[in-house]
Amino acid sequence: MPALLGISVVLFTVLALAPGDPFEELATNPNVPPEVRQNLRAKFGLDDPLPVRYARWFTSMLRGDWGFSFVSRVDVNTLILQRLPVTLVVLGSAQLLAIMIAVPIGTYSALRPYSLFDQLATTLAFIGFSLPTFFTGLLFILLFSIYLDWLPFIFRADIGAIGWRWYWEHLRQSIMPVAVLGLFQAAAMTRFMRAAVLDVIRLDYVNTARAKGLPEKTTLVKHVVRNALIPVVTLVALQIPNIFGGAIVTEQIFRVPGIGSLLISSILANDTPVVMAVTFVYSVLVVVSNLVADLLYGWLDPRISYR
DSSP states (O other): OHHHHHHHHHHHHHHHHSSOOTTHHHHTOTTSOHHHHHHHHHHHTTTSOHHHHHHHHHHHHHTTOOOBOTTTOSBHHHHHHHHHHHHHHHHHHHHHHHHHHHHHHHHHHHHSTTSHHHHHHHHHHHHHHHSOHHHHHHHHIIIIIIISOOSOSSOOSOOOOOTHHHHHHHHHHHHHHHHHHHHHHHHHHHHHHHHHHHHHTTSHHHHHHHHTTOOHHHIIIIIIIHHHHHHHHHHHHHTHHHHHHHHHHHHHHHTOOSHHHHHHHHHHTTOHHHHHHHHHHHHHHHHHHHHHHHHHHHHHOTTOOOO
């Protein structure tokens, strides 16, 4: 809670002091009388002192009222609740894909160091996290949408199909944005997984487990991979802000109706209440993700105490 409180103060202050005005368009419109502009500014408290505006916003947020969008003319809560599930599904699927790729490939590379497989995986990993998501997204669109015509490159929320057809169309249009984000995260995660397994596999308790006659699969899964995942979990937690940043770019490329695209459009329109709310939601997701990572430490390593 203290972290979120500090984040909210910094975010609100930065956005309040940033150039631009949500009623700038009204100020240049000769058809809008000056008294109407003043009444609107007074209604939303835009001319009040900064501490007063922050206190009003924070107390309203605690009550569940996150403000009113000047552009969309609807509550900010409604806008975020409409788009947040799409972003969470795309991000969650991308992270799951990254883990499913990185853990086995990184582990096998560490078990066969400097082999042909290890060199190929290392090369692809370096290429993967060297390419930005917007470049990879454009390559995917050119290959799978334009040349091969396999996948749609525009994400549509209003699919007219029903039943299994509806799920299939959603799956097809989600493949490219999920793959772009997942492969980008898997590239860095693979290198960390390889390094972590190389460190763990040389430790004494692994040699002791093998000397006791435990099967190699049990030794690998229970003693090597489980302990090697601890630094990987730390990496995932530290990369959460980068993941959200990549999601914003990816949503713009594939027109995914998530909160990332909502943030970009709100910034361009000087829609400050929406920008503030979306940015704060991102901050909450980052804090919660780090909390989940801390809880996973105790599950992966029983020696870690929460006291």
